[in-house]
Amino acid sequence: MNWILLVGRRLLILAASLFAASLLVFAILAVLPGSAAQVILGTQATPESVAQLSQQLGLDKPLVTQYLDWAGGLLRGDLGTSYVSSQPISALLGPAIEITGPLIVGAMIIGLLIAIPLGMASAVRSSKPSGTAITVASQLGIAIPTFVGGLLLAKAFALELHWLPPTGFPGWSAGAGPALKALVLPAVTLGLAEGAILLRFVRSSVLEVLRSDYYRTARAKGLRPLQALARHGPRNILIPLVTVFGLEAGGLIVGAIVVENVFVLPGVGSQLVAEISNRDLIGVQDIVLLASAVVLILNFLVDLSYRVLDPRVGGERA
């Protein structure tokens, strides 16, 4: 019973946050000085044509009506029509998500594959040179900007070694092989950056376990170091790791934008940048809200996972 109430409450908060986010996004863009119609038609346009286009696009309606139109459309699954191309946005976003989605998921997996073993190693060997080397490498990984990493990888593996394509995406219709090949370098770039960040968190949580009294108790019972870590570590490491995940969701989305630019992938990020340049506000609103929704939902899941992972949580509420 308590469970359902708990989840229900969280869902309500999620819905409220989504609503607040949509308001915020709309409000920020509505503050735009100069109208979209003006930008589309250019500086030479006559005031009459600007006014006409504005009316066509619905830009002259009161703000509240504009918001309700947009939000209402979202709830129905209608993302609106692009100002610039007059195409439904959903048609544009669909294929873009097919690129960005796998990209982000791939990056997350690569990031975890790097962070967990290396983070553990650097904690267990914290006083030895190998441990320090890993820590230094992770500092570098964080300091090197994502786009730099992407460019370097592209130079090495695509331009020099010709193993992978440097730019572009052939589309899933061209077959899984070529499509995946085009995603490897971008995903690795993003994954390395994420991995460096996550590594530091894994390391500090493992160190905390190693320094804890319960680890000492386990050793006192006769467990060897790795045994003790394997039995008592996972849950205590997972909890902070999951937290960071939620926080890093936003970072991954932003990283995707940059990576898509470097490797010329027509994903959601590139779409966003193009729409900003074209002042295609509806599109920008949709994408930004989508990104916020992803972040909010992820954090919602993270919050729920605490109830499962940490027995101390929730007991207080009950």
Next chain:
Amino acid sequence: MTATLTGAPGAPGTGDVSPEAAGPQAGGRWSRARRSPSTLAGGTLVALFAVVALVSLAWTPYDPLAIDPRIALHGSSAAHLLGTDQYGRDVLSRLMAGTQVAFYVGVIAVAIAAGIGVPAGLLAAQRGGVLGEVVMRIGDVVYGFPALLAAITLTAALGASTTVAMIAIGVAYIPVFARVSRASALTVLSSGYVLAARSYGRRPLAITRRHVLPNVAPILIVQASLLYAVAILAEAGLEFLGLGSPPPAPTWGAMIHDAQDYLARDPMFTVWPALVITLAVLGFSLLGDGLREVLDPGLGR
């Protein structure tokens, strides 16, 4: 002859012997700071960049904006130590000018984040109650929103401009500063000497000034340094995407953006600004991490 036993890394310390009691961890915060490799390395890098920034205000080898198509895309030479870009502009001069942007960027972000966040956090700590909770909740929501995304959105609304982007990043970090100041202030406010001060009638403002601020300040410096690193990275990213200051502004990110086209021909045009960005970010990160360690040793070293 007699065997010896060496303590294993990772085994926890005991209450009996405090780690600070003797040996290399002894001494006050300043001496520890001087001995921490992160702080030293980071501090040196930051100082170096600061010097370059100051110098570049008065002098650079060439005018960073001066175009000379005749010598476009030359490699390193005696006249141009790091070569010239596609418009014949001296790379070294542009890099130096770029340090000004880097510091400017950090200043705005930190000024906003700290300027609003710290008073908010201190207020929440001192008044507590519902107000404090509400402030923190709002902060959580803001923090959840990716900072760079907000920056990008704002540039869409207000046009490409570094200042706008940095305001966005600063705003996104207000919750961090608020949270950190509040936590630190709460600890100080419940400590013995503050209770004593209040019992003999010290006014809250005086208590804040004399007791809370000196304790909060070091932690704020740590956060400021880390935020600087974030701001420089974010700004470089925005420049790279073409959403930052319009050309021909000599910023590191824009330089990499320009260098992309020549990646196949000569990667060095990408490498120099990339190296500089990395070192700058590294410097602030190491400094922040090192100082954090000095203030609270044992925290995930």
Next chain:
Amino acid sequence: MSGQQAGPAQSAQPASALSVRALSISRGATALVSDVSFDLAAGERLAIIGESGSGKTLTALAAMGLLPAGLTASGKVEVHGADLFALSERARSRLRGSALAMVFQEPMTALNPTMRVGRQVAEAIRAHRPASRAQARAAALELLRRVELTDPERQARSFPHQLSGGQRQRVVLAMAIACDPAVILADEPTTALDVTVQEQVLGLLSRLVDERGSALVLISHDLAVVSGLCDAIMVLYGGRVAELGPVRDVLTAPRHPYTAALVATSAAVTLASDRGAALPVISGQVPAAGAFPAGCPFRNRCDRATAECEQVPSLAPAPSAGPVSPGSASAGSPADRRAGAHLVACFHPVASSPSAAATPATAAQAPAPAVGPGESS
């Protein structure tokens, strides 16, 4: 190795459960514990008394082979005839929990907060005995019953934060006795508990140790706790042994000025009804580890100190304190102590009784009746 005794009843020396010889622990160049030696017979109970910084916890940790990073220990620690320091880490792990077990001070943090308590006890069993999950669970329940938990089934399924401090410490005790260790090291096991619970847990500990015939090393700073529970007592100060002997002798007739002061201050608290008397204190403060004076570590707080005390006093039988075992200058073996020997490391030990004539060795100081250093200096 040591103990060239030439007295009667010392030829058949019973094997010690735990034998520590010249244990020294240092961090780099700083000595934290110096030259600690003692023997523990099977079933014997030794108390280690000292303040924070005296090295008592470190001594126990060294015996377990669980020193924190950065510390090095030298000397000999023998358990079951094996020199612990000379073993491989793997072999040491096999001894931990099965031959030697340790109970730590803070029951809340000693247990993994995300793991059910029963499972943690079962883990102690399965570390050394092949047992299926079900067998281990059953054995764990039995252990929880042994430590007098009221509702073992439910409590085994609980998480540590759902139990009280006393219950948690009982769980920790259950883990310690799980494999019937020959020696149990208890580091201030009740200090973190409420006073009423302290008595219960100590009583439990006493019974458990009796039932299994284990030897006990009880580390404490509380003389009252120790006097009722232990056979022998070792007083540590500044990482060195100050005094070692049967508990009754040491507490009623302490020979080392530090011990005497401890006894006086502890007695004074119980007799606090005498309003007029000033509370005796030991002057000065305990220096931080590594900052003790060279030679006798107590000399900068002792009003009996002379230039001689700049040397390190060796642990020797106290003059006129029962039959002396000649030549048994090193560690207090059980045989020594059973013969009533009472060892002290001091150049100017306190005389055994107020009216005892001063022997030449202690002629320098006039014997003080109730030793209460501290009002002076």
